[in-house]
Amino acid sequence: MIPPAKPLLLNAFTMNCVGHINHGMWTHPQDRSTEFNHLSYWLDLARILEKGLFDGMFIADILGVYDVYQQGIALTAREAIQLPVNDPLMLVSAMASVTEHLGFGLTANLSYEAPYPFARRFSTLDHLTNGRVGWNIVTGYLDSAARAMGQTQQLAHDRRYDQADEFLDVSYQLWEGSWQDDALVIDRQRRCYADASKIHPVNHHGEFYQVEGYHLSSPSPQRTPLLFQAGSSTRGVRFAGRHAECVFVNGSTPQALREQVNKLRQAARDAGRLPEDIKIFMGVSVIVAPSEKDAEEKYQAYRRYASPEAGIAHFSSSIGVDLSQFGLDEPIQTGPTRAIESVTQTYSGWTRRRLLEQHAMGGRYLLIVGSPSQVADQLIKWLDEADIDGFNLTRIVNPQSYIDFIDWVVPELQQRGRYKTAYQPGTLRKKLFNHDRLPARHRAARWRADTQTSVEDKC
């Protein structure tokens, strides 16, 4: 018996700023990215995505600025390369109030946060959204952020993951361990809101964090938010295997990506979890039109607005190397940088010309251009050959790219039985994994208070 074909999961990949991935496209007359300071823009976007049955809106974030290219922020400011950039968490309650099912994957850098108020922030959002929030765990990679936080430079790459491991363990204690499921009584007659014998203080004394106290929020629908992560280094994959439920990847070929995916699923096994406990999303840009010819024309029309130079200015900060210093055809020497090893390996020896060509649409994500059936073919090919689960779809002309995708690609995928025709009920985790809370095999479960029996009813 052949198992049913895997459905394609879909997030909109966006950011609380003007230029996110496909740099320069803000100059297109139809692009609304410059409205990011206004709620109406976000409410419209959320409604569009829910109409298109997107699983989530995945909001990237960065603390710090891209100041490596030409050793300054001139181009960063001119092309609004993720500057200005506002806090993504502040957007959520408004968008939650006009949607019912759309999830919100929120990037938050833990390096400069304290677990105690941080955990409350996500619990609050999980309550207000009825369990629709995810946390994209990042530790940051910009020296400019470290300097803004009073440090001369950031922690070394692998040490940041050590810190992240401990941050997660403290957070699990707050989210999963502090309040028992039955702590809330809410009985007006008996005058008992909660039973203190079922609320336990966290008592964590570790290498990076010291936390003593009760979690401030009562149990939210998912408790721990759905955990996203994007590490591709050896240490990052180990971290993903231990914690992540969704991993965000980029691929050059389905075969190369498949290797990365195998490593991630193996890392889950190594951490006592199942390979399917991790859903893998690949970044992709799509230009679609009714016919191949129309799509190609749209691509050529869009290209005129893109800024490949802004793309490599962004990439300069990603790898910590000022790419403006190399001649157009000179092989790029990356040398030792703080960038993740796999990225520098991939691009070692490339010329600036080749990078500019790769950034034709202003970004370096896989670009699929074609008719609805051609796009669907490509997406399904990646899904099946690379063993991934879905896509983070970038914005090109914003939000028109999403509207095009919903109008043309979604019906095509639905016809092929590869895309939902309605939302499942329940929390974001329930929709993706069919359970509201992390399973017992996830390390978060070890701090769960539910198994503790309380002797004394304090109500």
Added chain:
Amino acid sequence: MIPPAKPLLLNAFTMNCVGHINHGMWTHPQDRSTEFNHLSYWLDLARILEKGLFDGMFIADILGVYDVYQQGIALTAREAIQLPVNDPLMLVSAMASVTEHLGFGLTANLSYEAPYPFARRFSTLDHLTNGRVGWNIVTGYLDSAARAMGQTQQLAHDRRYDQADEFLDVSYQLWEGSWQDDALVIDRQRRCYADASKIHPVNHHGEFYQVEGYHLSSPSPQRTPLLFQAGSSTRGVRFAGRHAECVFVNGSTPQALREQVNKLRQAARDAGRLPEDIKIFMGVSVIVAPSEKDAEEKYQAYRRYASPEAGIAHFSSSIGVDLSQFGLDEPIQTGPTRAIESVTQTYSGWTRRRLLEQHAMGGRYLLIVGSPSQVADQLIKWLDEADIDGFNLTRIVNPQSYIDFIDWVVPELQQRGRYKTAYQPGTLRKKLFNHDRLPARHRAARWRADTQTSVEDKC
């Protein structure tokens, strides 16, 4: 010529939790406080307040739990005394999306925050609300918070204010100094979003904070959020004189409050500001009905739900003294505590019985019970005799207390020409002070970048 009578300003005083001030009232059948985890509750409340032309919703917050009374959290949990308590900032964008004028005064404890991401959070909200946010600056007073943040105990009272002074100065540099007014160009044809020559890095090296970097948000309508504060100690008043635009006070008599108000206005003068640069809001609870008799009956009916004991449990943490240890008629010895001096002075020598009587409605705020004209008389008396500007109105039965106030007291005040009949346009600061940004005489202005001339157009 007699100057026109001062209009009465009005905030709803609430919190992202069940029991805020008037403890025990959550048990009243009509009270909706237990719905605080749901957006619908907050959207309804915001709409009610805007209908009543409230200037703002002032949302209190606390980091930490009340564990002083009976040396634990048994009563705190049972009566939901500000536990659970969720993050107030997460509520704002949803409520902003259903209102146009209502301001949002948001309590945030700076002691455990880093200025760089913190300033971005408020800039984001100021953008999304079109300039309707205020920050109620607090430094916290609970040892339970310090322990949750990895410290054995908090900084001493006056040192917390030294830290707060520096936190504000760094924040002003980010909010006022980093981006010139004309930094944003947003010209699609010229491909220029912003001019880097008009964006300046902050370079702060102080006692508590080291911050080097560009502010991440572009200039928001108010830049610096409207600044609220509530310090009543000598050091707190000095801080208010230097920074605060709105100060939250409590009064026992109009005469005693007038002295405190005089000190605050003098502190503004001492800081080179005008006495009217500070608007002063007093906390008050109101029970109103068409007649005095009806109001008295409502009061008696409400009282049965209040918990005076929960009130003094809350107060125990405020003063750092377990009030359960004293006999009902034994004079309370407060001894040296970390509580603010004026509070302990006021209550020194009281008995627990007297405190319980004072907390008849579960809280120790001034309670006014009466017909619409009686309530209006009282409010105006306080306003004029104590030289204050308005009130922070607590919730008793929530939100019915606000609805009653709007139905009965607001028309009475309007008839007397003491309450607005429509909102003024513009930002929260514009509505209260007739300017969008802090005036030149406020210390924030010294870091303003506007006066800097840029030589080079980087667009």
